[in-house]
Amino acid sequence: MPDNRLTLKAATAPVAFDVSAVSADFPLLAREVHGKPLVYLDNAASAQKVQAVLDVMTSSDTQTYANVHRGIHFLSSEATRETARRFVNAARLEEIVFTKGGTEAINLVASSLGAEIEEGDEIIVSDMEHHSNIVPWHFLRERKGTVLKWVPVTGDGCQGLVHETVDVQALDCDFYVATAHKLYGLSGIGFFYGKHEHLETMQPYQGGGERSTR
Numbered sequence: 001m002p003d004n005r006l007t008l009k010a011a012t013a014p015v016a017f018d019v020s021a022v023s024a025d026f027p028l029l030a031r032e033v034h035g036k037p038l039v040y041l042d043n044a045a046s047a048q049k050v051q052a053v054l055d056v057m058t059s060s061d062t063q064t065y066a067n068v069h070r071g072i073h074f075l076s077s078e079a080t081r082e083t084a085r086r087f088v089n090a091a092r093l094e095e096i097v098f099t100k101g102g103t104e105a106i107n108l109v110a111s112s113l114g115a116e117i118e119e120g121d122e123i124i125v126s127d128m129e130h131h132s133n134i135v136p137w138h139f140l141r142e143r144k145g146t147v148l149k150w151v152p153v154t155g156d157g158c159q160g161l162v163h164e165t166v167d168v169q170a171l172d173c174d175f176y177v178a179t180a181h182k183l184y185g186l187s188g189i190g191f192f193y194g195k196h197e198h199l200e201t202m203q204p205y206q207g208g209g210e211r212s213t214r
């Protein structure tokens with residue numbers, strides 16, 4: 001009979017984290033500052049870009065760039081929201097809305113949903129929120145006379161997506177905000193997931209072509 005204890009031990013032994021190998025993937029970390037190797041610990045605010053992201057940025061500009069979904073030609077239809085949809089397991093492509101980042105996504109939701117909100121309605125936010133998930137609700141309170149309430153923190157969206165697999169259908173959330181610069185990507189781009197039923201009824205936030213948002 002095989003010794004299962006040994007098999008189990010091998011399967012669960014912690015894998016050593018090779019810091020040098022991981023660091024080598026981030027070109028900026030090769031810099032020296034004051035004669036010493038750069039140590040960067042501010043990833044929660046903004047992560048450095050990994051080489052694979054820099055490569056994709058170059059190849060998307062040189063190989064596949066097109067106006068997203070506003071054209072009917074091959075390159076335009078190739079530039080889709082499908083990767084983001086799969087990343088958070090949204091049921092439909094139209095539930096993914098690209099924005100300029102997390103702040104714009106939350107402002108968009110607060111502003112568009114705000115049209116349906118009435119005086120005395122309650123907005124509940126966690127007591128550890130980033131300012132971009134507080135100030136838009138303050139604006140709404142001033143505009144509409146809503147009531148702001150606070151609850152203890154849970155895993156929040158922009159940070160949670162970096163550390164765990166997010167399945168918006170399993171979470172059954174109405175909205176989920178993501179920003180690229182915490183995911184080793186660019187500053188100035190993000191997206192949010194919104195349940196189709198809400199996006200269908202929300203007031204438009206900006207006017208423009210197909211890729212501009214509700």
Ligand SMILES: Cc1ncc(COP(=O)(O)O)c(C=O)c1O
Pocket residue numbers: 044045100101102103104130132133156157158159179180190
């Ligand atoms: C939890 C959380 N929400 C929202 C944001 C704002 O995102 P962005 O910098 O893309 O506007 C951040 C990042 O600073 C964040 O950490």
